[in-house]
Amino acid sequence: xxxxxxxxxxxxxxxIFMGGLVYALTIIGIGMTYCILxxxxxxxxxxxxxxxx
Amino acid sequence: xxxxxIPEGVKRCSFGKFAxxxxxxxxxxxxxxxxxxxxxLKGLNQTNMNDYYGFALWIWADLGVIxxxxxxxxxxxxxxVIGKDELKNIINYAVLIGFICYSSALLILAIDVGQPLRxxxxxxxxxVHSMLTEVxxxxxxxxxxLTIEYIPLxxxxxxxxxxxxxxxxxxxxxxxxxxxxxxxxxxxxxxxxSLGGVAGVLYGRPFAFRxxxxxxxxxxxxxxxxxxxxxxxxTLFITRLTEKISGKKLVKQNVIDLLAKISGWxxxxxxxxxxxxxxxxxxxxxxxxxxxxxxxxxxxxFYGIWILIAEIVVCGIIPALILLTPKGRNNxxxxxxxxxxxxxxxxxxxxxxxxxxMAMPVMTFDNWVMYIPSWQEVATTILPVAYGIILVMIxxxxxxxxxxxxxxxx
Amino acid sequence: MKEEGKHKKAKKYGMxxxxxxxxxxxxxxxxxxxxxxxxxxxxxxxxxxxxxxxxVYKLTNGKSYPEADICYLPRPCMHCEGHNGHSPCVxxxxxxxxxYNHDTGIVSQIYTRCFGCRYCMGACPxxxxxxxxxxxxxxxxxxxxxxPNVSPRMRGIVEKCSFCFHRYQLAMDxxxxxxxxxxxxxxxxxxxxxxxxxxxxxxxDLNNPDHKVHQLAKPDNKHGGRPGNTNVFRLxxxxxxxxxxxxMSSREWVRRAGDNYLDDEDFAKNHxx
Ligand code: SF4
Ligand code: SF4
Numbered sequence: 001x002x003x004x005x006x007x008x009x010x011x012x013x014x015x016i017f018m019g020g021l022v023y024a025l026t027i028i029g030i031g032m033t034y035c036i037l038x039x040x041x042x043x044x045x046x047x048x049x050x051x052x053x
Numbered sequence: 054x055x056x057x058x059i060p061e062g063v064k065r066c067s068f069g070k071f072a073x074x075x076x077x078x079x080x081x082x083x084x085x086x087x088x089x090x091x092x093x094l095k096g097l098n099q100t101n102m103n104d105y106y107g108f109a110l111w112i113w114a115d116l117g118v119i120x121x122x123x124x125x126x127x128x129x130x131x132x133x134v135i136g137k138d139e140l141k142n143i144i145n146y147a148v149l150i151g152f153i154c155y156s157s158a159l160l161i162l163a164i165d166v167g168q169p170l171r172x173x174x175x176x177x178x179x180x181v182h183s184m185l186t187e188v189x190x191x192x193x194x195x196x197x198x199l200t201i202e203y204i205p206l207x208x209x210x211x212x213x214x215x216x217x218x219x220x221x222x223x224x225x226x227x228x229x230x231x232x233x234x235x236x237x238x239x240x241x242x243x244x245x246x247s248l249g250g251v252a253g254v255l256y257g258r259p260f261a262f263r264x265x266x267x268x269x270x271x272x273x274x275x276x277x278x279x280x281x282x283x284x285x286x287x288t289l290f291i292t293r294l295t296e297k298i299s300g301k302k303l304v305k306q307n308v309i310d311l312l313a314k315i316s317g318w319x320x321x322x323x324x325x326x327x328x329x330x331x332x333x334x335x336x337x338x339x340x341x342x343x344x345x346x347x348x349x350x351x352x353x354x355f356y357g358i359w360i361l362i363a364e365i366v367v368c369g370i371i372p373a374l375i376l377l378t379p380k381g382r383n384n385x386x387x388x389x390x391x392x393x394x395x396x397x398x399x400x401x402x403x404x405x406x407x408x409x410x411m412a413m414p415v416m417t418f419d420n421w422v423m424y425i426p427s428w429q430e431v432a433t434t435i436l437p438v439a440y441g442i443i444l445v446m447i448x449x450x451x452x453x454x455x456x457x458x459x460x461x462x463x
Numbered sequence: 464m465k466e467e468g469k470h471k472k473a474k475k476y477g478m479x480x481x482x483x484x485x486x487x488x489x490x491x492x493x494x495x496x497x498x499x500x501x502x503x504x505x506x507x508x509x510x511x512x513x514x515x516x517x518x519v520y521k522l523t524n525g526k527s528y529p530e531a532d533i534c535y536l537p538r539p540c541m542h543c544e545g546h547n548g549h550s551p552c553v554x555x556x557x558x559x560x561x562x563y564n565h566d567t568g569i570v571s572q573i574y575t576r577c578f579g580c581r582y583c584m585g586a587c588p589x590x591x592x593x594x595x596x597x598x599x600x601x602x603x604x605x606x607x608x609x610x611p612n613v614s615p616r617m618r619g620i621v622e623k624c625s626f627c628f629h630r631y632q633l634a635m636d637x638x639x640x641x642x643x644x645x646x647x648x649x650x651x652x653x654x655x656x657x658x659x660x661x662x663x664x665x666x667x668d669l670n671n672p673d674h675k676v677h678q679l680a681k682p683d684n685k686h687g688g689r690p691g692n693t694n695v696f697r698l699x700x701x702x703x704x705x706x707x708x709x710x711m712s713s714r715e716w717v718r719r720a721g722d723n724y725l726d727d728e729d730f731a732k733n734h735x736x
Contacts, residue, residue: 001176001177001178001179005177005178007178007180007559013181013182014181017179017181017186017187017190018181020243021190021194024194024236024239024240025194027232027236028194028197028198028201028233028236031201031229031232031233031236032201034225034229035222035225035226035228035229036222038221038225039218039221039222039225040218042221042224042225043217043218043221046217047217047221048217048218048220048221048224096596096597096598096618096619097579097594097596097619098512098596098597102581103509103511103512103596104511104512104584104590104592104593104594105511105590107581107582107583107584107585107592107594108581108582108585165580166578166579166580166619167577167578167579167580167581167594167595167618167619167620167621168577168578168579168617168619168620169578171558171577171578171579172578174558174560174576174578175557175558175578175580177558178558178559178560178576179557179558179559180556180557180558180559182554183554183555183556183557183582184555185555185557185580185582186557186558189557251555251582254554254555255551255555255585255586256545256551256702256703256704257551257586257587257588257589257699257702257704258585258586258588259702259723340725341701342701342702342723343701343722343723343724343725343728344723344725345725345726348723410585411585415588415589415699415702415723416520416588416589416590416698416699417720417721417722417723418520418521418522418536418720419590422511
């Protein structure tokens with residue numbers, strides 16, 4: 001999985017596969033980080049308190 | 054008793070009735086857990102698998118639930134990326150069903166491997182050329198996406214939603230859901246496909262092997278396409294079942310109609326592709342390896358040509374035709390028959406692509422080998438079903454899954 | 464390109480099994496089990512879950528007396544090369560737990576790496592791979608006879624014939640100490656080859672014209688190792704698994720039983736390519 005494991009080769013297949021994986025994980029990671037940070041900020045600004053909707 | 058937790062303005066059965074249901078399915082669940090522990094402690098000798106059946110009931114169940122759970126990614130894609138807005142009334146349920154299917158698949162995989170404590174090797178020592186590696190990575194990532202899609206639903210529970218942080222989190226997650234849905238569709242495309250690839254690349258097994266483009270055999274595309282076609286049928290099937298059991302209308306007919314229609318078209322096109330694939334396989338690929346089509350379906354007590362006809366015609370073309378005609382879609386009995394047949398059809402396809410591949414001899418002096426699962430295998434396969442029913446019961450009771458329920462039942 | 468450069472020196476160990484000589488005695492199976500610490504069960508009657516790296520199959524021509532004929536066919540792992548090392552089983556293993564060695568042509572199995580998904584078993588059309596459904600247990604006194612050169616395997620993983628790879632390693636060690644890098648033909652032989660009382664099995668480097676296997680099989684490396692000898696065939700040649708175990712028989716029905724043919728197919732023409 002990582003370049004330091006001995007079966008790793010820097011070839012096209014590894015780059016495409018791991019590239020795709022990192023790409024997906026990054027999007028998921030950034031998306032969730034954004035949501036949580038924004039929620040913290042929103043909550044600190046007193047949004048969403050009391051009876052919402 | 055628990056009325057403070059139940060979404061506002063909807064009716065649910067009494068807590069006693071609910072508890073009895075949970076206890077019954079909980080019992081089944083415990084039976085499965087017992088079998089699971091037996092297998093983990095004593096090893097795979099608890100199953101009826103053998104050296105001819107390296108893959109058996111579990112792998113079929115895995116492929117099956119993932120195909121059925123395909124409704125989540127496809128509905129998500131239609132709703133968030135393509136912009137079919139009506140589908141917002143069924144997407145929650147599709148996500149829940151998907152979540153159940155995928156968590157079940159991961160659980161079954163964890164039981165299925167011979168050395169469960171080494172499961173992480175599939176990631177750590179990944180062979181990027183193996184279809185199974187692709188399955189493992191995409192499956193885990195997509196499960197994370199499904200969890201992310203399911204979380205806001207939990208946060209919308211009446212009591213949880215009162216906490217400002219959770220309320221805001223649910224809101225913010227909804228805001229960016231399109232991104233998650235798109236990522237989910239991307240991941241699904243690959244793992245649904247690579248599950249098809251699992252059988253398709255076996256060039257030592259003429260029954261499974263298919264040509265293809267680049268590294269992908271045709272089964273790669275067929276599996277993705279069939280999951281997109283049949284997955285929503287399962288969503289519709291479970292929705293209908295929930296409506297029948299709860300005695301309420303939960304989703305408006307136009308929403309059902311839209312999803313059924315899209316499903317019908319996807320199924321129709323899939324079937325055309327599948328028929329071409331079968332024809333090419335029967336007339337070119339197999340003869341080139343010394344097999345006639347009928348060799349795959351004879352000399353054994355179970356796998357006759359009926360299975361091919363059942364899969365493609367009875368559980369393929371017929372439901373597709375029903376779903377493609379407005380009359381069929383609007384007749385609730387016909388619609389229910391069509392989606393049920395479709396679910397059976399996709400399960401049959403996965404069965405054939407796993408079990409029949411193993412059953413069929415390749416060496417001329419070898420024989421067909423039949424297999425009957427042990428009770429431990431059956432119990433661990435029913436385990437996710439019981440778990441799914443319990444999760445649906447809890448979610449349906451406490452979470453606002455169906456946005457149209459209040460309006461439809463007022 | 465790297466592969467090609469290597470190819471000149473690369474060895475390709477393989478076998479030629481003379482089916483006209485094999486008597487079906489099973490000595491190869493026994494020798495293999497003893498050599499490789501292959502575990503067995505108390506009750507071995509169910510052949511579907513017992514481990515036999517080398518297995519002797521019985522073939523019949525299906526005719527009645529006086530034309531009735533039988534043939535025994537020993538089947539080790541074929542160490543398939545597929546196309547350029549893309550063996551059926553190696554290519555599918557998700558954890559890189561089985562590997563095609565381009566220097567020897569041997570398909571290895573890494574016991575401590577395999578996590579028992581059994582995908583490789585599904586991929587192998589020869590059923591050469593076996594799963595350890597149980598923990599290996601030997602009767603107390605027989606543990607003394609286990610080979611110290613082969614690690615026993617644990618429950619839950621797959622194993623298969625290794626062409627007695629430990630013997631290759633021992634031979635290479637010895638050669639290295641003596642300042643050599645090349646092995647003599649007889650320095651590395653598998654256990655089954657040596658055990659066969661009929662001398663039906665020949666083992667050696669298929670790439671080396673001096674070795675008997677090369678002379679018997681006359682492999683055509685330009686065409687995926689196809690045998691050049693008319694009496695020699697490989698199991699399931701048409702699938703493209705490119706196995707390194709060749710079989711030899713003067714009987715046509717035996718050669719025909721090595722692969723699948725359509726009823727109306729001209730076997731002779733097909734077999735001559
Ligand atoms: S005979 Fe089977 S196990 Fe051996 S190399 Fe070929 S495919 Fe792999
Ligand atoms: S059983 Fe072991 S060797 Fe075979 S594919 Fe799975 S991890 Fe690889």
